[in-house]
Amino acid sequence: MVVSLLDAGLGAGLGAIVGLILALTGAGGGILAIPLLVWVLHLPLQTAAPIGLAAVGLASAMGAAVGLRQGVVRYRAAALIGVTGMLFAPLGVALAQRLPAQPLLLVFAAVMAWVGWRSLQAPQGDQGASADAPSGQPPPCLVKADGRLDWTTPCARALATTGAVSGLLSGLIGVGGGFVIVPALNHRTDLGLRQVQATSLAVIALVSLSGVASAAWHGALDWALALPFALGAMLALLAGQRLALQLPAARLKQGFAWLTLAVAASLLFKALN
Structure with missing residues (x-):
């Protein structure tokens, strides 16, 4: 595909929207990247997905590096979720290359609607997690007195499951998995x-790396559009x-939830018409 300067400039501007959402929420960049690329640049979903994944991955890696320097990234949890996600992302990419565009758009719209609804239902406090657990039942992953996570078997299993789901979806519909990781870390x-958001960015970077590598191997990544979008x-x-x-x-959180629901409705309309 020959990319004009106008398309490259539009791509950089759209990427800026994605980077801003990532910075403010620790998630959601990939969810918005694909609709923006489809609507504004009129790309097919199979082309937009790996471009969005590449941009989200590079931006998340930069954000995670800042978080590591500030000491707010839980790198062991990020590594477990990320490595598990990397193992499942190629499976998602392979499935995406074999599925027609309309069902993918429908799946994407359904995922976005679920994310928006969950965000509106979640507690709006600043503490993640424990407030989201059922009454009287602490989450499986608790911070000990020394500030480290207590690595129990239920905790490791919960984090690994989160990685598997986020990796599969990142390859299938081109998102880095933050919309799965942030709610999961809040709940579990x-x-x-700040720790949830920074750890999510670290995981997104790892999972996206696997998905981008697989997309490039299949020849599905348009670097001429991906680079300005990522910058x-x-x-x-x-x-x-x-x-x-x-x-x-x-x-x-509330603003992002409503925005997600609006985009989901628009994608559903596009897929059905």
Whole structure:
């Protein structure tokens, strides 16, 4: 595909939107990347998905590096979720190359609607996790007195399952898995909001690496569009992380939930018409 300067500029601008969403929520960049590429640049879903995944992966890696320097990334949990996700992402890519576009759009719309609904139902507090667990039942992954996670068998199993689901979906519909990882960490750990977001970015980076490599191997990645899109996402993420410190987390979650539902409805309309 021959890419014009206008398309490259539009791609960088769209990537900036994705990077800003990643910075503010720790998730959702991939969910918005594909609709933006499909609507604005009129790309087929099979082309848009790996481009979105590449941009989200590079931007997330940059955000995770900042989090590591600040000491808020739970790198052992991120490694377990990420490695498990990397094992399942190629399976998702292989399935995506064999499925027609309309069913993929329907699946994508359904996933987005589920994410938006879950975000509206979730507690809006700043503590992740424990508040989301059933009354009287602590989450499987708890922080010990020394600040480290208590690595029990239920904790490891919960994190590995999260990685498997996020990896499969990242390869299948082109998202880095943050929309699975953030709710899962909120529900299954008692980590604070900043730790959940930073750890999610680290996992997204790992899972996306596997999906992007598989897409490139299959010849499904258009680098001429992917690079400006990724550059815009990376620059916006750096700026957005500073902005996120100034904004209330509860309002950001609610706004993102409604935006996700709106995009899901639009994608459903597009797929059915």
